Amino acid sequence: MPITVAMIEEKEFKTKMRGYDPVEVDEFLDEICDEMVALQEEIATLNQRLSQASHGGYASAAVPAPVPMPSAAVPAPTPVPAPVKEAPKAVQAPREDASEAAQRLLARAQKVYDDTLAEAQAKADEILKNADSRASRDVEDLEEEKAALVKEVEMLKAAAKDYRDRFLRLLQDQEHVLKAESALFE
Numbered sequence: 001m002p003i004t005v006a007m008i009e010e011k012e013f014k015t016k017m018r019g020y021d022p023v024e025v026d027e028f029l030d031e032i033c034d035e036m037v038a039l040q041e042e043i044a045t046l047n048q049r050l051s052q053a054s055h056g057g058y059a060s061a062a063v064p065a066p067v068p069m070p071s072a073a074v075p076a077p078t079p080v081p082a083p084v085k086e087a088p089k090a091v092q093a094p095r096e097d098a099s100e101a102a103q104r105l106l107a108r109a110q111k112v113y114d115d116t117l118a119e120a121q122a123k124a125d126e127i128l129k130n131a132d133s134r135a136s137r138d139v140e141d142l143e144e145e146k147a148a149l150v151k152e153v154e155m156l157k158a159a160a161k162d163y164r165d166r167f168l169r170l171l172q173d174q175e176h177v178l179k180a181e182s183a184l185f186e
Contacts, residue, residue, distance in 0.1 A: 003117065005033045005040075016135055020127065032120045039113040046109055050102040 008029050015022065 003121070005036050008033050008036070016131070016138075018134060018138055019131060025127075032116075035116055036113075039109065039116065042109050043106065043113065046102060046106040050099065050106055053099045053102050 011029070013022070013025065
């Protein structure tokens with residue numbers, strides 16, 4: 001599916017922790033859109049010029065514009081013998097040259113467009129690849145941090161249980177002491 005300017009302008013990327021600056025990405029995509037619009041306009045202009053050239057609408061300095069004929073009251077000029085084959089060649093050659101030039105120009109414009117699009121796609125792929133690798137590293141770091149926190153919580157639970165057990169033993173010992181002292185006073 002060909003990528004359009006509208007697709008680029010409407011594309012929204014998910015934000016991730018430690019991701020790319022969204023403003024910078026948007027500005028870069030805007031530059032790509034501007035370049036694509038300029039190239040599309042150039043291609044349209046070249047297509048129009050090519051169409052005009054192929055339909056005889058291309059005016060050249062080598063091919064003079066037809067001179068309007070005066071009214072019917074003026075007698076028609078007598079035919080002048082001229083080489084018939086040379087006149088069409090002289091008239092046809094500039095058109096062919098212009099047509100060929102327009103074709104070459106159109107081909108170059110298309111190549112620039114294709115190259116720019118391929119470069120933008122490669123850059124986008126690189127950005128996505130870098131973002132994926134950063135996300136993977138971030139997930140790994142977070143998993144390690146989670147494991148360390150789980151271990152710490154388990155250690156704190158064990159310490160709390162140990163403290164509670166010692167505290168209960170202390171209370172029991174104090175209870176025995178109190179009972180022993182109470183027995184002395186009875």
